[in-house]
Amino acid sequence: MIRRLFHVKLPSSDRSTCAIGLVSTGRSPSALGGVGRLIAPVVAATLLIGCNSGGGSSDPFLVGSPNISKSGPIQVEIEGDSLALTLGMGLSGGQQEYGLNITDDGDLGCGIASGGPIELAGVQYNYTPGMKSTDPDFPPNCPDWPEIWKTNLASAQPDVVAILVGRWEIVNRFHDNQWMNILEPAYASYIEQQLEKAVSIVGSQGARVILFTMPYVAPGYAPNGVQYPETLPSRVDAFNSIVEKVASMHPSWVSVIDLNKMLDPNGVYTSQVGAVTTRNLVDSNGAPDGTHISPAGGEMIAPKVLPIFQKLGEQVRGS
Numbered sequence: 001m002i003r004r005l006f007h008v009k010l011p012s013s014d015r016s017t018c019a020i021g022l023v024s025t026g027r028s029p030s031a032l033g034g035v036g037r038l039i040a041p042v043v044a045a046t047l048l049i050g051c052n053s054g055g056g057s058s059d060p061f062l063v064g065s066p067n068i069s070k071s072g073p074i075q076v077e078i079e080g081d082s083l084a085l086t087l088g089m090g091l092s093g094g095q096q097e098y099g100l101n102i103t104d105d106g107d108l109g110c111g112i113a114s115g116g117p118i119e120l121a122g123v124q125y126n127y128t129p130g131m132k133s134t135d136p137d138f139p140p141n142c143p144d145w146p147e148i149w150k151t152n153l154a155s156a157q158p159d160v161v162a163i164l165v166g167r168w169e170i171v172n173r174f175h176d177n178q179w180m181n182i183l184e185p186a187y188a189s190y191i192e193q194q195l196e197k198a199v200s201i202v203g204s205q206g207a208r209v210i211l212f213t214m215p216y217v218a219p220g221y222a223p224n225g226v227q228y229p230e231t232l233p234s235r236v237d238a239f240n241s242i243v244e245k246v247a248s249m250h251p252s253w254v255s256v257i258d259l260n261k262m263l264d265p266n267g268v269y270t271s272q273v274g275a276v277t278t279r280n281l282v283d284s285n286g287a288p289d290g291t292h293i294s295p296a297g298g299e300m301i302a303p304k305v306l307p308i309f310q311k312l313g314e315q316v317r318g319s
């Protein structure tokens with residue numbers, strides 16, 4: 001079942017920190033409905049994984065206990081926005097082979113930043129938290145994401161949870177009565193607090209948490225030739241620095257998968273790695289999406305990612 005990404009808890013005496021990178025292929029799923037212009041499917045990924053064992057340090061957020069009484073498939077949850085959703089589509093295909101059950105809880109248009117208006121491709125979307133935009137293609141804001149995540153967590157009961165967000169955290173947003181972005185310290189601090197909240201929620205029942213870095217997005221330009229700010233690599237880099245920082249504060253139970261490096265190995269946006277098309281999304285208007293991950297990409301990652309989930313899940317359960 002597809003709903004969300006990874007959450008796992010390890011015994012305090014046996015925790016490890018894993019860094020993972022991705023490569024990709026491309027297939028473009030359709031039928032994403034009216035929001036296709038914004039979230040049409042893209043890309044792919046193949047993971048390279050390295051794990052370093054760590055000590056059993058305590059953490060105030062880690063209040064659950066290992067799920068050693070569980071039986072059956074290891075429960076893996078994917079949480080985040082539409083990037084997480086599209087990644088999960090490809091990862092789910094090989095789950096049974098590794099004794100996993102993947103729940104993909106990625107939400108279209110729902111990151112961890114709330115409020116608005118926001119600016120996207122030079123257009124301001126004026127919506128009140130909790131209210132839908134007048135644009136039928138624009139998804140509702142998600143100020144209630146913490147409650148949604150808690151509900152999803154209770155339903156999935158994951159051993160491992162992975163979070164992929166960032167798209168909605170790097171746009172210009174009206175915050176604290178002024179326009180701000182992630183390159184400004186005050187707003188970066190807000191995003192860090194939100195990511196801490198996300199980690200604390202999914203880790204509250206003892207699951208192991210994985211944070212994905214965000215891949216670059218295709219550059220977009222206004223008619224005057226100026227690049228839209230939400231497509232600037234510097235904004236993605238700023239968000240990924242926050243990802244690394246939050247993970248470093250919880251080394252015993254939060255790991256980082258460097259999706260950015262694997263999808264964009266040359267440090268810039270790319271739609272193809274080797275023979276693999278990584279960004280092959282086409283939106284409802286027939287234009288390249290340049291943002292999301294294709295199911296084929298997730299399938300390419302699966303043989304290297306899923307065994308890691310399996311191993312972590314087994315450690316969580318004490319087997």
